[in-house]
Amino acid sequence: MNRLDGVTKAYTNFELTIDIELENEITAVIGPSGSGKSTLLEVISGFETPDSGSVFLDDRALNGVPPEQRNIGMVFQRPALFPHLSVRENIEYGAAISDDEIRDLCELLEIDELLEADRSPETLSGGEKRRVSVARAIVTDPDALLLDEPTTGLDEPIRRRLKYELRRVLADLDIPCIYVTHDQNEASVVADSVVVMRHGTVLQQGGYQELLESPRNEFVADFVGIENLIRGEIRETDSGRTVVDTGVAWVKPDRTNLDNGDVSKSEVCIGILPESVTITENARGDGGRRNQTQSHQSDGTSINSIDCIVERVISERGSKTVFLDCGLSETFKAVVTSGVTVNKGDDVTVEFDGSDVVVI
């Protein structure tokens, strides 16, 4: 078993406190700057000594073992390719391998052309440097691989392609790979499970879908992409249904039973993914009120739908992010396909399925 057992490391204004188990899979560590992600890697790799606790790799305690004897590969945020060595010499630095092995590895990472003519790392593009640094780390046949924001600083198209390729390569290694990133989207693409960190502690660990469906707190929800966080009060409607009253709409989550004690507090926060929202334009001439639909109660209060005014629309590749004024304290966000016609000032209704609502 791979685990960090009661590991602590104190700095002047920051303390790392970690207790996690890691499977032989890709684990993304996400969190804002200063949350302790890189420090975590330093402790595992042996470049930082914990004040207390132990790091176990395959049940082998690593306390006191210097970095070079841990057999843990590292891919750094800056590739740190040795500039005085060629690309081939960089890859071969950690272990002497046969020409066939090095060629296979480089073909896997699509860098085989870089082996020719003693190419200097200086001549490589940002994406090529990252691939070479991954090859250099893998060639030593490590027992674990740590990647510290390996796509940071790359152009978006290169970054997009690299994350898919890293997923493909890392998944075949069958060793614990810890992939630090601040990008939740990248974490969802690359990793099998996700660790969310803040202020040096682990807030939640689990599969990305698990985090989406049951985030432990608002920070985790926001960080995994549930950007619409709305506070409300649990109450019973006249028709006997238990809902969350947000002040502008009633929300009825499907996955959380509000009646049977799943939720102990009367005030809760609900989260809705911007991608799980649909937008329909309200009919003209109804004074800004949407037509009566199935999602309205007899008293006129809507369930799982909110009337809003479009504040602004940002078009991205294949989608639009719509910022909506729904009368809530925060702007409501919806991500719709680029085919949906929606403009600033439009009077619209956002609707969402109860199965897409999480109660935090």
Next chain:
Amino acid sequence: MTRAGEINSTRTGLSSVFDGDYTVFGLLGAVLAVYLLYPFVTFFIGAQGDGIAVADFTRPEVISAARYSLTTAPISTALATAFGVPLAYFLSRSEFRGKLFVDSLVILPLVLPPVVGGVMLLTGFGSFTPVGQVANSLGLTLTDSYIGIIFAQTFVASPFVVITSRAGFDSVEEYERASRSLGKGPVETFFRVSVPLASGHILAGIALTFARSIGEFGATMMTAYNPHTMPTQIWVTFISRGVYATLPIVAVLVILGLAVVVGIRYSGKTIGVRE
């Protein structure tokens, strides 16, 4: 005007200066450049007019001074490098109580007048000090001797190799980490990664140390007035025969100085961390 507007206008003003109109900077810089060049021109023209001949370059005292300087400075440089590079690496990589003190100690000879360094050395290694007496009993003279010259040069010049090497080692730490993560121990990493990548800085430090050693005067005057090194001989010649009579030794020192400067510029362009 809004604050954003003010910032904008400031940026525009600065960028217009840096976008091509460097006249003011050029004029101010030229004053210093002329000031640096002028004494060289007057000296060499003056020396020519004063009738300094080729024969003056082969006078016994000139040959002797050159011999002492050119044999002591390499030894001082070697000693400073042998102990200074490890110290630079240790300071770059280690945190310890008293590090600030050691840091300051390394810089101190640079900021103190060299003659003060000479005073310190005399009180530590003079003939009547315990160390000096032990050395005397072993047949070694630590002042007014070949060793005294080396002591003075090493004391004054060693900070150059320590400071520049340390800057080099500071700049390659991430490569060392990469090497360690690839299974290489600290010693192998030092020789395969740290030294090659910091070599530009180290060589520049060695060159500066050599230049400072060969030009050392203040501390050497105190610890080893005899035998005369080139700077000491310049002083002696100046006192006895006038300023232009110093030309032969001055010329040698200027040529050596130029060689060091060109060497540093060249090594800075060809060696070092390039990523």
